[in-house]
Amino acid sequence: MPNHTGKTPFFDARKLPNPENSYVAWVDVMGVRATMSRSLPITANFVFKLHAAVLDAPQTDIHLYPVMDGVYVVAERQGPLRDFLKAVFSRVADSFVSTSDNHHRFIIKAAIAFGPVIHGDALPRPDASRAAAVCGDGGRRRAAVGEVQQAPQPLSLRASGVRDHPRAEGDR
Numbered sequence: 001m002p003n004h005t006g007k008t009p010f011f012d013a014r015k016l017p018n019p020e021n022s023y024v025a026w027v028d029v030m031g032v033r034a035t036m037s038r039s040l041p042i043t044a045n046f047v048f049k050l051h052a053a054v055l056d057a058p059q060t061d062i063h064l065y066p067v068m069d070g071v072y073v074v075a076e077r078q079g080p081l082r083d084f085l086k087a088v089f090s091r092v093a094d095s096f097v098s099t100s101d102n103h104h105r106f107i108i109k110a111a112i113a114f115g116p117v118i119h120g121d122a123l124p125r126p127d128a129s130r131a132a133a134v135c136g137d138g139g140r141r142r143a144a145v146g147e148v149q150q151a152p153q154p155l156s157l158r159a160s161g162v163r164d165h166p167r168a169e170g171d172r
Contacts, residue, residue, distance in 0.1 A: 019116030028070025
């Protein structure tokens, strides 16, 4: 069945710019599916508290790509990414400690990967007649394309903060 415009979706991957190696972190709320089966409002509080912590954290030299119950965070260097993650984990930990009802407590997890990334704002501009009416910029600021060269590494919070990623301990 053709779509309402009669045109098929089109994208020319030959026009993609060269990717640049970056660190990519995925941060999300743990147990969303189970929590959602119990209470949609409580789940919404968890998700939006994470997003509030993300927006309150220092965003120097990083790119944010929020998606549902989490966010992708991209940085060329590990240092700004680590600083950002420390701030987010600290804010969420403060929320956990200050909440007395266990049903209203939540935790987050994160992992860092390393590999080539193309940021959405570097994607070729969509055909204006097709995308402008749908989402203005064609979704370019909300997209990233990448491939993992090094498997994601789980993060753990310790007294000194987020542990080192084994890829580049000297890259701060």
